[in-house]
Amino acid sequence: MPDLFSRLSKIIDDAREEITALTVDLVQFPTINPPGEAYTPCAQYIGRRLLASGFEVTYMRGRDTPGDSDKYPRTNVIARRQGKYPGPTVHFNSHIDVVVAGEGWSVDPFEGVIRDGRIIARGTCDMKGGLASSIIAAESYMRANPDFPGAIEISGTVDEESGGFGGVAYLASKGLFSKPRVDHVIIPEPLNKDRICLGHRGVWWAQIQTKGQIAHGSMPFLGDCAVRHMGAVLNAFEQDLYPKLNQKRTNMPVVPKGAKRSTMNINAIHGGESDDYEGLPAPNVPDSCSLTIDRRFLIEEDITEVKAEVVEILEGLKSSRKNFDYSIEDIMEVLPLMSDRDGPVPTAVAEGIKQVFGKDPQYIISPGTYDQKHISRIGHLHDCIAYGPGILDLAHQPDEFIIIDDMVESAKVMAFALHQLLTR
Numbered sequence: 001m002p003d004l005f006s007r008l009s010k011i012i013d014d015a016r017e018e019i020t021a022l023t024v025d026l027v028q029f030p031t032i033n034p035p036g037e038a039y040t041p042c043a044q045y046i047g048r049r050l051l052a053s054g055f056e057v058t059y060m061r062g063r064d065t066p067g068d069s070d071k072y073p074r075t076n077v078i079a080r081r082q083g084k085y086p087g088p089t090v091h092f093n094s095h096i097d098v099v100v101a102g103e104g105w106s107v108d109p110f111e112g113v114i115r116d117g118r119i120i121a122r123g124t125c126d127m128k129g130g131l132a133s134s135i136i137a138a139e140s141y142m143r144a145n146p147d148f149p150g151a152i153e154i155s156g157t158v159d160e161e162s163g164g165f166g167g168v169a170y171l172a173s174k175g176l177f178s179k180p181r182v183d184h185v186i187i188p189e190p191l192n193k194d195r196i197c198l199g200h201r202g203v204w205w206a207q208i209q210t211k212g213q214i215a216h217g218s219m220p221f222l223g224d225c226a227v228r229h230m231g232a233v234l235n236a237f238e239q240d241l242y243p244k245l246n247q248k249r250t251n252m253p254v255v256p257k258g259a260k261r262s263t264m265n266i267n268a269i270h271g272g273e274s275d276d277y278e279g280l281p282a283p284n285v286p287d288s289c290s291l292t293i294d295r296r297f298l299i300e301e302d303i304t305e306v307k308a309e310v311v312e313i314l315e316g317l318k319s320s321r322k323n324f325d326y327s328i329e330d331i332m333e334v335l336p337l338m339s340d341r342d343g344p345v346p347t348a349v350a351e352g353i354k355q356v357f358g359k360d361p362q363y364i365i366s367p368g369t370y371d372q373k374h375i376s377r378i379g380h381l382h383d384c385i386a387y388g389p390g391i392l393d394l395a396h397q398p399d400e401f402i403i404i405d406d407m408v409e410s411a412k413v414m415a416f417a418l419h420q421l422l423t424r
């Protein structure tokens with residue numbers, strides 16, 4: 001075992017140039033989501049690479065999922081390499097989509113500039129660097145131990161940034177993330193090279209609408225302004241809801257610290273003349289106003305209570321405020337998730353971290369959700385974590401980067417964990 005580890009370490013150290021080149025190649029596909037650009041060529045690049053290293057490669061399009069079209073097909077790639085003997089299957093899942101580059105870059109965000117031991121580009125950290133690490137980890141392991149038991153799978157999936165419906169959710173609905181096909185899953189999201197992410201907080205998205213009555217803007221007293229009603233909602237949130245949310249603390253090890261409590265973002269507000277109207281506004285009293293809320297909740301909270309808190313405030317306004325009327329509609333909900341830290345995957349990765357860094361991992365929970373939710377809810381597979389190189393805070397930022405040393409070290413952790421999981 002120590003012998004295999006030093007051999008693996010050496011192979012991965014020698015692959016430093018290769019891991020860099022692979023990451024640069026991957027970030028040069030501008031897989032921007034939305035709308036879902038360049039998914040197919042990026043998936044095919046990964047497929048060709050893994051085919052050459054002996055994997056069987058399949059492409060699966062998330063047909064008729066949100067955003068899927070012939071112009072923007074939701075192309076996923078799944079590669080599987082069967083071992084010499086029967087055994088469990090370990091799956092590395094990475095999303096290939098990235099968010100828009102945005103402003104403030106000092107380099108071309110899709111070139112893959114290498115500077116001071118880093119690669120700077122959109123998607124380096126979140127999460128093509130992690131994908132490259134897992135590919136190098138698997139290939140290096142296969143070289144160090146060609147007669148391995150079980151099977152290794154690597155997937156490149158789409159749409160994580162928009163909910164993962166055409167990607168992991170679609171594949172999970174086809175049985176690709178369930179037993180007996182797969183036993184253990186590692187998602188190389190950028191949670192830092194020495195941390196293990198066991199899950200995430202819950203999410204509830206909803207849209208609230210206030211109602212009014214249209215009238216001429218010069219005589220607003222003849223109508224009823226839906227925007228003012230929404231102002232009352234926001235005011236009640238400030239007075240009664242936010243202080244309450246601030247008090248709710250969790251025992252989940254959420255990072256960053258600010259997310260160790262309940263939070264709610266006001267995602268959007270619209271009322272009156274629509275934003276895309278370019279002429280002079282007509283003098284109308286708006287008869288409807290909508291507000292989108294993004295509530296993140298804790299494992300200690302029940303989703304029915306989370307919803308009831310908001311409804312209670314709206315009902316309160318209904319009885320105290322003249323002509324107040326509203327509706328509320330769910331947009332999305334995801335329950336909080338926390339894998340068992342003594343499960344096979346967290347244990348194997350923890351051992352890998354100990355080998356490579358000489359210390360115990362830090363166990364964390366992500367403030368936001370990622371594709372683990374689909375693996376758990378649709379695939380019913382619970383031995384899953386996020387582990388990968390990259391600094392979480394850099395995700396979605398200008399001049400996003402990944403440190404090449406971190407990718408190399410993470411690949412060692414992954415390769416070591418892979419061996420543990422296949423042979424334990």
Ligand SMILES: [Zn+2]
Nearest residue numbers: 126127160189
């Ligand atoms: Zn990500």
